[in-house]
Each structure stands twice: as C-alpha cells, then as structure tokens.
Amino acid sequence: MSDWRPRLIASDMDGTLLRWDDTVSDATVAELERWRADGVPVVLATGRPPRWMRRIREVLGHGTAVCCNGAVLLDLERFEIIAEEPLQPDVLESVTTELRRRRPDTWFAVEYGLEFRHEPIYRPRWDVDAPGVAEASLDELVAQPVAKLLARHETLPRDEFVALVEDVVGDRATVTHSSTDALAEISAPGVTKASGLATVAARYGVGPEDVVVFGDMPNDIAAFEWVRAAGGRAVAMAHAHPDLMAVATDVTGTNDDDGVAAFLAAL
Template sequence: MSYRPKLIATDLDGTICPHAAPISKRTIATLTHAHEMGVKVFFVTGRPPRWMGQIKEAFNFGQAICSNGGLLWDLQNEKVIEEWRITPADLKETVTRLRKSIPDVHFAFENHGDFTREKKYEARWDIGVDNTGVDDILDYIGNGAIKLLVRGSDKL
C-alpha cells in the first residue's frame, strides 16, 4: 500500500519561488500531479492576493493562505473564501503600544487590493501602489485590516 498525503501546504518565497528566478518546472509538475491525484494544495505566504499572479499562472489551482494568515484565497477564481480581520480596536492598541515602545516606527496595512501606508513608511515591495501615504494610519482603520505592517528605522 502506498502512502498519499491528503494535503500539501507550502511556503512560497525562498521555498518554491526562488528569489529572482522562476518556479522550477519540476516543482510545477510535482504539485500539479499531486493535485490531479486529489491532494489538496495550499500555498502559504505573507503575500497579499494581488501578488499571487505568478502562482496562478504556474498552477491555476489550489488555495492560498495569504497576508500571513489574514485570508484564504481561491487562486483559480481570484476571490476571498474566508478572512480573519484585525479589528479597529486591536489595530489601535497595537499601533499605540508600538509607538510608545519603539521610536521612529511607521505603519501600513493591507485590505482587499488596498495598501494604505503612512508617508514615512518606506514601501519596499509595493513601489508605486500608493506614492502619497497618509499622516496617521489610525485615521484609516475604521474597517480593520487583513494585515498590519510595521517598519522602524534601520538602526533598530
């Protein structure tokens, strides 16, 4: 009797997605074969759904746990299956505590296709998404967020 897993969950960046290189044909073939055998495939990542194009192009099946666990994304249909939002109260408490504890810290947050950042938050990956920024992230947390991002100075 041969063993077959019921589920494969894999990280993306630095695991099946090498930095500055495409996903290997072998990886694509292996996960595709597993999917065709009935194994559920989950891609697990800190990426927001808008960054999942390379994965959809390579696989076009499976589901992704995106935004560090903030939501479950249907890759093929490009829609949210389930989400676990950070409440406005929790965002406020977290931001307030971090500002009090760590000097020169700045914030951004993710929502469905929306990236909101403070002006002093240096976006390293989402270059050009929001060039303006906002003065205080707390003024924009009314609907909560899928993911909170925090950056401090390089001296931290």
C-alpha cells in the first residue's frame, strides 16, 4: 500500500489530533491544510458535543465534524447542527431505571444541541459553569430525545462499570467509552463514529476504502473496523488503548509527537 493516498482524512480529537495541553501544533495544522488544498476533506470525528467545538473552529474551521460519537453532524464554518440521531425517551427511561436499580450510585447526564444537563449529584469534570450547562432531575433528563446519555460511577473500575452498562443496555442502544474514568457514553442503536463518518464520506462521494482514520480510544473502534474491512487505513496513536490497537492497520507517534501529521506526511 506504499502508493495509497486517502480521499478523506478523519481524525479523533482528544489524545489524537490535540496535544495533551488541548492545542493543535502548527505542524499538524500545516499538514492538514496541505491535504485540504489538494482537495482532500478533513473531518473531525469526536465524542465531544458541539458546544466543545468552538475553539477548534479557530484552528480548523472548515467542513463537517462528527460529534457525540456519531450522533450529531456539525457544520464547523457556520457552527450549525445539520443532522442528529437521537436516543429516544422510552430507551432513556428504561436504561436509567435499570442501571439505577443495579447500581443505585450511578449518576446521569445528557447532551443535546448545545446543552448539557446533569443530575445535581453528578460531578462534571469540565465547564461546570459554562453556558448551556445546568442541573436537572432524572425525570427531566429522560423526558426528551438526546444525542448522548452519560452514566458515571465514582468508585467502580472503568472497565467493570462499562461492562455493567453494556449488559444492562443490550441492543437498545450503543455503548462506548473514551475516558480514563468510569464513564459510559450511550447513543442510539447503530450510532457510532463509523455511522457518522459514513454519512459524511458519502456526501463527498468517498467510500471507506479511500478513508484514513486516526484515533486512540475504544470509541474509535467502529470507525477503524469500517475502514479496515474495505481496505482503508485505521491508524492508532502510539499510546492507544489495547482494544483499538487490536483493530488498527497502522500505528503512528503520540499526539504530542504530531503522530497524525507525521503519518500523513509519509504518504
């Protein structure tokens, strides 16, 4: 595959495109702009909600971003949500009820549009006082469709808690995780970064065989499997989660070593 070149570049953000200080290096920006100038679209595929995409617009303010692990497509230039695949209230209610029954000390939050709502006892790790962030009761959280349901546990090990959530959810929704904490991310059935990227790629007339995807965590697995099965490139960062490494076609340097830019420059 030495002469292979992508027709679309897709990258996760945290731990992949972004360095640990939450910035994108000048070298990475320059490399992405070089490909974009050559007609290759760059698509961000992230677990982040749209409200966390404002800063990246200042650096890469073009194209479509796949947010909330595939549930939301965001036009970065206009900063408009152009598509959503929501999790419905009946599923929200049944999943939260069963999780709360199995582990009463499980706390919940939801993402929708540019809003974040969490139970009073839920402890957000970021932007606690930011616009769009507010407390709400569990009944209020599950009363409307949402892009993503977050379930958090403060004491269980991450993998044990995620396995519990997967057991409770079954085929009613999609469960993944991208944090070092015991935080499970729950989306509508079939909604993953792969489904979001497939929609965006189709709009460009590009198939998975011509896509390169970069990532570092289990919420990137579906996207890796999507491109790998078709002959595309699934590139794990050097520090990536072992489960993601297992489905990668390639490995590049760490995010602090500009691994994304280094891999693209070598093509």
